Amino acid sequence: MRRLLINAVLWAVFSSCIGCTVAAQVNDAMITEDELEAHVAFLTSSKTKGRYPGTAGNRRVVKYIRAEYENYGLKSFDGDFLQKFQAKLRTSGDEASGKEVKTWNVVGYVEGNNNYLKGEYVVIGAHYDHLGHGGPSSKKPGSKEVHPGADDNASGVAALMEIAEKVARNRYMLDRSVIFVAFGAEEQGLLGSKYFVDHLPVDKDKVKLMINMDMVGRLNAEKQIYMGGAGTFPRGVELMRDLGVEMGLNPVVHAGEVGGSDHVSFYRAGISAVGLHTGGHDEYHRPEDTLDLLNISGERTIAEYIYKVLLRVVNKNYELTFINQD
Template sequence: MRRLFINTIVCAVYSCFMGCTVAAQISDTRITEDEIEQHLTFLTSSKTKGRYPGTAGNRRVVKYIRSEFEQYGLKSFNGDYLQKFNAKLRTADGEESSKEVKTWNVVGYIEGNDNHYKKEYIVIGAHYDHLGYGGPSSKKPGSEEIHPGADDNASGVSALLEIAEKMARNRYMLDRSVIFVSFGAEEQGLLGSKYFVEHLPVDKEKVKLMINMDMIGRLNTEKQIYMGGAGTFPGGVKLMKELGIQMGLNPVVHAGEVGGSDHVSFYKEGISVVGLHTGGHSEYHRPEDTMDLINIGGERTIAEYIYKVLIRVVNENYELTFINQD
């Protein structure tokens, strides 16, 4: 009876945006281990061949993410979820690179509901590319094995998709708007995020915070989730700690120590950031970074945690200004 009452209220409030039948389903939307596993299975499959830029496997992943964004009902900028750019591929130390390939960022957004604050944006991202069969960034030199990159960064992408789906169903809760980006060519030098920041689909001054997930699939027994940059926005350190503890996590929060993943591209442009990961491991950039080592239950908890962070910062009452940590 209580659940029916809540759904009835939601229908009344949200009827101008969605039908009552859909609104009644909102409270049932959950981030699930099964769906995280489905995303991980696809992203690390032999068909994607390590998601190396310029390959058929990479393009297959781009189509998959685009299809998911479309299915969730995310909006696109300029009528297309794909932001094309050219990536210059890394070579061994001392060698000059001349090869460029075409690749993409996949971008969608959910518009906020407040007439004023919907013109402000939170960006949440995770890179989808990896090392293919190895190459100069592999920690197993000379390897010709597929590097599936389950933790790096199929874990981040699968969480991004689940968060996007849940937030799309609960879009009535948003004051600010949220942009979801899966970056290409991160392993080639943060190229996708650099391109995105240089070609933002909205005014840079309106981008208030960037949240990045890179390697969040190995939650340990101490339940430690590490993050840097939380001091770049007001109350960030306190927020990340408190919500993490509420989720049963052990958040290790740094005000600075921004890190080395895609959120750095935003921080360099004066945009507040926080980057999350579950720590390094011996399988990093090796063929052994496989799906069977992912803590799927732990990743689900982290995704729910990040969702709660988003719900808090999209609220018009949460002040968002840039605080330099250099």
């Protein structure tokens, strides 16, 4: 009887420990407002000084994202998360005629589990650079103030990292593989995404879809999430609309009208691409685009929404083919 009692106690303790481990794993996989806000706070801090390509602040951000990828357990291509390229800086409007500087895309992936489909990839990305102290793209001409770019696009990078962490913790749910890219030099003319598409780490025909997040931090009272390019892959409009409604969002979905951010580089190369944002605002490309104006709770909902979209399209039962919208 005494032995049975001891065994019962040990089993209760063991079961409790299992429960604690499962709970810890669940908590590790959560997308949280605290972590989103912490990421944005770092990306917009005085030490990063607007994340302008070729600056110490830009390099600081690259190191931060690389460290996060490593912490999540993402894999790298060719043993390095960094894809180096040269960016020619704009000197006026749309003219890229300034000096060339070294910058990077930060690239990692989570491998799928299906023996056949793990060789296919869905890319999810967001650009991490911004305007530094202003320059030709600033909406406050002549300003020398730091442009922190909280919404544009610290919000997208924060969501990217939180989604990457959750996908990595739940990698057993993937059939296809997922590539995570933080693009450099988007504000200089989509340079990072153009370079990535021209130097893909996998065969181009194996890249089935690109999902881009650029300015996802200002969800409004109507909970509108805008997107273009949903018609570039099968059932994309229905998927983006229906999952958005399930999450309590109000999706404004366009089949074509791909947009003007990094996903355009993929679409021009014949790869399905959809870009998401929460709309424009008066602080766009101005020093006033700050953390305190973000809707962090709304961004968490959007990140969870994109995570659900991602799980759906990496599933073996979801066909992914390119549909031209031109």
